[in-house]
Amino acid sequence: MTTSEQLKKAVLVSFKTGIILPEILAVLAGIRPCLTCGLTKKQKELITRVFPELTIECKKETIANRQIMVCAISKEKQTAKQVINSFVVEKDPEKTGRLLGYPECCIRNHLYFFERNIQYQHPRIIHHSYKNSKKRNFLTNNLFNFSTRLKDKKDLKRQDKYLSSNKDYPFHPYYLQFISHIPCSYDCQESIKMGERIQLLLKEYAPDIEKVISFTLSKPVLFFDLFKWVILDGHIERNNILFYKKVIPPISLINFSLLNKIRRGNKIIADDNKIEIFKDNLLLYSYQKKDLTDGFVLDFK
Numbered sequence: 001m002t003t004s005e006q007l008k009k010a011v012l013v014s015f016k017t018g019i020i021l022p023e024i025l026a027v028l029a030g031i032r033p034c035l036t037c038g039l040t041k042k043q044k045e046l047i048t049r050v051f052p053e054l055t056i057e058c059k060k061e062t063i064a065n066r067q068i069m070v071c072a073i074s075k076e077k078q079t080a081k082q083v084i085n086s087f088v089v090e091k092d093p094e095k096t097g098r099l100l101g102y103p104e105c106c107i108r109n110h111l112y113f114f115e116r117n118i119q120y121q122h123p124r125i126i127h128h129s130y131k132n133s134k135k136r137n138f139l140t141n142n143l144f145n146f147s148t149r150l151k152d153k154k155d156l157k158r159q160d161k162y163l164s165s166n167k168d169y170p171f172h173p174y175y176l177q178f179i180s181h182i183p184c185s186y187d188c189q190e191s192i193k194m195g196e197r198i199q200l201l202l203k204e205y206a207p208d209i210e211k212v213i214s215f216t217l218s219k220p221v222l223f224f225d226l227f228k229w230v231i232l233d234g235h236i237e238r239n240n241i242l243f244y245k246k247v248i249p250p251i252s253l254i255n256f257s258l259l260n261k262i263r264r265g266n267k268i269i270a271d272d273n274k275i276e277i278f279k280d281n282l283l284l285y286s287y288q289k290k291d292l293t294d295g296f297v298l299d300f301k
Contacts, residue, residue: 003028006051007205013050017043019073020145020174021209025201027054027073031194032101034074034083035180036148044071057084066156093119102181103190110182120151122226123293125182130298132185138218138300139195140186144250145177146226158227158253166250173250176213178202186298219248221298222268222275227253230262236299242268261285270297 001009006028014021019037026032028051039047044056057080058071072083079099086096093114097107109129113119126143130136150156166173178195202210216231220242223229229252234244247263262268265285267278275295277285289295 001053006053007201009050011206011209013047014175015171017046018172019043019047020172020177020180021206022175022177022198022202022213023180024073025205026194026198027075029197029201030075031197031201033076034072034079034100036070036072036083036087036100038068038147039071040069044069047073055080057081059084059088061088066153097181100181103184103188103194105184105188106181106191109184120149122146122149123224126223126298127293127296129183129185130296133187136186136298136300137192137195138214139178139199140183140188140191141217141221141298141300142177142179142182143221143223143229143298144216145174145180147174148180149182149226155226162227162250162253165253169250170212171209175209176216176250178213178217186300216248218300220244220300222262222270222295223298224254224295228255230254230259232262232268236297240269240271240297242270242297242299244268258285258287268297270295 007025010024010028011021014024017039023035027035044058047054048056054073054075055077056071056073058069061068061070070084070088072080072087074080074083083096083099086092086099094107094111097110113125118124150159163173178198179191183191199210199214202213220232220234220236221229222232231248232242232244233246233248234242236242244266261277261284265277265279269276272292274289275287276283287295
């Protein structure tokens with residue numbers, strides 16, 4: 001089977017297995033050496049049957065009393081074995097990051113948080129990448145592909161609720177990515193290069209999906225936490241004021257009352273101290289932030 005044939009089949013297989021389409025395309029095209037995911041026995045059998053040239057190595061892992069079959073998929077058997085061992089058994093983020101093909105600068109950035117045991121403080125990590133960026137390229141927008149960043153049983157339940165709330169979304173919400181790692185900054189050149197290559201694959205083999213992904217990732221986001229954010233169809237103008245027309249899906253687990261206030265408005269001003277929501281010049285809501293990371297706007301252009 002040629003690479004082109006593999007990539008065409010990957011689109012269909014991703015819908016049947018829940019495997020993230022941008023990731024499997026990247027592995028098949030040689031952009032990344034390996035990917036990790038959770039699979040059922042039937043899903044693994046389907047991938048093996050369609051792509052006999054791929055190796056799938058799996059180990060069972062218990063996360064918050066839920067047993068999951070974690071798998072590493074690669075064209076190289078040795079790579080898949082090394083990844084699954086490093087990821088599940090050794091739990092070595094530095095080694096795993098290199099085996100998965102992530103940029104060195106992003107691996108070092110992740111290690112900074114991991115070594116301080118703050119790798120699950122997501123607002124702090126996202127804010128760090130945000131502050132390290134002069135511009136925020138939508139190809140590096142990693143806010144909505146958080147399946148590997150879940151900490152405990154509470155997070156797993158939140159993930160289930162999030163996926164259930166977006167069950168009518170046109171494809172799996174975790175498709176919303178061009179890169180799967182946490183970038184050291186949202187203008188990281190190595191991450192952008194990787195994102196560009198994956199975007200081109202999607203444009204060729206799944207153009208309708210690519211349009212939705214690019215449209216969504218390029219919009220400004222009011223971010224609070226892993227499961228609490230709002231994507232807005234709008235733009236930033238003078239004095240960092242966010243003007244918007246509407247909230248766009250997918251919808252997070254943000255407080256429903258706050259979401260309704262945002263939907264009623266068309267302008268947001270968020271600084272280091274507070275967040276204000278306006279309808280034209282009428283103030284609808286004002287929120288005093290607890291700290292710098294308690295709600296901030298990321299402008300992905």
